[in-house]
Amino acid sequence: MTPALPTAFVATLHALLGEDGWRTDDRALEAHAQDNSWRHTLPAGVAFPRDREQVVALVRACREHRIALVARGAGTGTTGAAVPMEGSIVLSFARMNRILAIQPGDRCAVVEPGVLNGDLQQALMPHGLFWPPDPSSAEICSIGGNLACNAGGPRAVKYGTSRDNVLGLVAVTGAGELITCGGPYTKDATGYDLTHLLVGSEGTLALIVEATLKLTPLPVTQAGLRVLYRDADAAAQAVSRLMAQPVVPxxxxxxxxxxxxLLRRNGADVPEAGAMLLVEADGDHDTLPYLLQALAAAAEGDGLIALDVAMEGSARETLWAARKALSPALRSIAPGKINEDVVVPVSRIPALVAGVQALSAEFGLPIVTFGHAGNGNLHVNILYHPDDAGENARAHAALPRVFALTLALGGTLSGEHGIGLAKRDFMAQAFTPATLAAMRAIKGALDPEGILNPGKVLPPV
Incomplete structure (x- = not known):
C-alpha cells in the first residue's frame, strides 16, 4: 500500500494545481506506475503542472516535505528512469506541450518538455528544417524525455544525439531554483556548460522546463545501400572501413x-546471409551519386555477398520499415527480452560481435544483435522464457558478461537508453570511485535534499 502523503503537502498541491492538476485516483496512479522497462511501482500522486512557475512551486513543496519527485515525459524509456519509487510523486509534463517559437533565421526552436518529437518534426517541415534525434519511438516520445536520456537514433551517426542538438535550457533544480543556460547561438565559451551536463542526467539534477533546440535543413534527397555479408565479422569489418573514409553516412x-x-519470419524480403548493413546518405541530386559510390566502395571487401542500391521511394522505405520492425518482433522468438544498448569504439565492433556470439553459445540462449553501428552503438538482445527458471537464470547471468565485454573493449554502458535502474549497479564497474564521487558532488550541489529521481543513475554508496 502506498504511504500517505503529509496533509499539508497535499493541501499545497491542491491549491497550486487544482483538482485536475493533482490526481491520486487509481487510474492516474496506474497510468504513471511504469515505463517501457515494465518495472512497476505505484506513485503516491501525479502532478500535471501547466507552466514553469508551477514546477518551481512544486519542487519547493517537495523539498520542504522531503517528498521524492520523478519527472515523466511519454514513458517510452526502457531503463526504469521514469518509474516512481514508493512514496514518491510523479510530475508529468504532458500539459507543458507548447512549441513556443520556431526561428528559421537562427535555425532553432524553443519548446516545452512535453512536446512530442513527431509533432515537432511536423511543425518544422514547412520551414524546411528538422530536429535530428530520431529514436524508434520518435512519433510518441517527448522532447523532454529525449533530452533526459540523451536519445539518439539511426541519424546520430551524422547528426549527433540530443546533446549535440540542444543549444540552451531553462530548468528547475532540486533546490527549487530556476536556472538558464545557453541560448539561440552555436558558440558559447561563457562559464560552465550546464546545458550539456543536464542533458542525459535523467531528471536527477534538474527538471527541464524549456529547451532551445538546434535545427538542421532537410536534405534535398536521400538514398541507401543494402549490403549482405557472409558473416557478422565481415560486416563488422566493413563498418570500420565505412567510418574510416571521408563521406559520413x-x-x-x-x-x-x-x-x-526474424525479418524473414515476419514477411520481409531479405535474402539468406550472415549479416546485413543498411547504409544511407543524404545530399543534393548532383552530389548524392558520388557519396553513394564512395560508401559502396568502402562496403566492398572480404565476405561481401551482395550490394543493392535503393533510391528514394518505396524501396528505401521498405528497408527502413524492416529495420524498425526488429525490436517488437523479437518477442516472437521468446517473451522475455533484455535489451542493452552498449557502445564500443567503431574499430572494436568486430570484437564485440564475436564476443556476443560466444556468449550466446556459452549460455545456450539466442542473443540477437543490431543497431547503430556507425556510432559503435549496438543493441544486444538476450532472449529467454521468463517462466523457465533455467533460462531466466542464464539470461540474467549473461547480462553482466555483456557489460564486462563492452568495458573491456573500451566501451560504455549506454549510447541512448540511459542508465535508470537497469544499469545503475554496473556504474561502479564503468567509472573509478573518484569519478563517481565527482558525479555525487554535482548531484548534491543541484539537488541538496536528494529529492529528484532518487535511486537512479548513481549506484548506492
Whole structure:
C-alpha cells in the first residue's frame, strides 16, 4: 500500500494545481506506475503542472516535505528512469506541450518538455528544417524525455544525439531554483556548460522546463545501400572501413543473422546471409551519386555477398520499415527480452560481435544483435522464457558478461537508453570511485535534499 502523503503537502498541491492538476485516483496512479522497462511501482500522486512557475512551486513543496519527485515525459524509456519509487510523486509534463517559437533565421526552436518529437518534426517541415534525434519511438516520445536520456537514433551517426542538438535550457533544480543556460547561438565559451551536463542526467539534477533546440535543413534527397555479408565479422569489418573514409553516412545500421531470420519470419524480403548493413546518405541530386559510390566502395571487401542500391521511394522505405520492425518482433522468438544498448569504439565492433556470439553459445540462449553501428552503438538482445527458471537464470547471468565485454573493449554502458535502474549497479564497474564521487558532488550541489529521481543513475554508496 502506498504511504500517505503529509496533509499539508497535499493541501499545497491542491491549491497550486487544482483538482485536475493533482490526481491520486487509481487510474492516474496506474497510468504513471511504469515505463517501457515494465518495472512497476505505484506513485503516491501525479502532478500535471501547466507552466514553469508551477514546477518551481512544486519542487519547493517537495523539498520542504522531503517528498521524492520523478519527472515523466511519454514513458517510452526502457531503463526504469521514469518509474516512481514508493512514496514518491510523479510530475508529468504532458500539459507543458507548447512549441513556443520556431526561428528559421537562427535555425532553432524553443519548446516545452512535453512536446512530442513527431509533432515537432511536423511543425518544422514547412520551414524546411528538422530536429535530428530520431529514436524508434520518435512519433510518441517527448522532447523532454529525449533530452533526459540523451536519445539518439539511426541519424546520430551524422547528426549527433540530443546533446549535440540542444543549444540552451531553462530548468528547475532540486533546490527549487530556476536556472538558464545557453541560448539561440552555436558558440558559447561563457562559464560552465550546464546545458550539456543536464542533458542525459535523467531528471536527477534538474527538471527541464524549456529547451532551445538546434535545427538542421532537410536534405534535398536521400538514398541507401543494402549490403549482405557472409558473416557478422565481415560486416563488422566493413563498418570500420565505412567510418574510416571521408563521406559520413547519414545512417549505418548492422543486423546479425538472427535479425535477418526474424525479418524473414515476419514477411520481409531479405535474402539468406550472415549479416546485413543498411547504409544511407543524404545530399543534393548532383552530389548524392558520388557519396553513394564512395560508401559502396568502402562496403566492398572480404565476405561481401551482395550490394543493392535503393533510391528514394518505396524501396528505401521498405528497408527502413524492416529495420524498425526488429525490436517488437523479437518477442516472437521468446517473451522475455533484455535489451542493452552498449557502445564500443567503431574499430572494436568486430570484437564485440564475436564476443556476443560466444556468449550466446556459452549460455545456450539466442542473443540477437543490431543497431547503430556507425556510432559503435549496438543493441544486444538476450532472449529467454521468463517462466523457465533455467533460462531466466542464464539470461540474467549473461547480462553482466555483456557489460564486462563492452568495458573491456573500451566501451560504455549506454549510447541512448540511459542508465535508470537497469544499469545503475554496473556504474561502479564503468567509472573509478573518484569519478563517481565527482558525479555525487554535482548531484548534491543541484539537488541538496536528494529529492529528484532518487535511486537512479548513481549506484548506492
Amino acid at each position: 547519414t545512417r549505418l545500421e548492422f543486423m546479425d543473422a538472427g535479425s535477418l531470420e
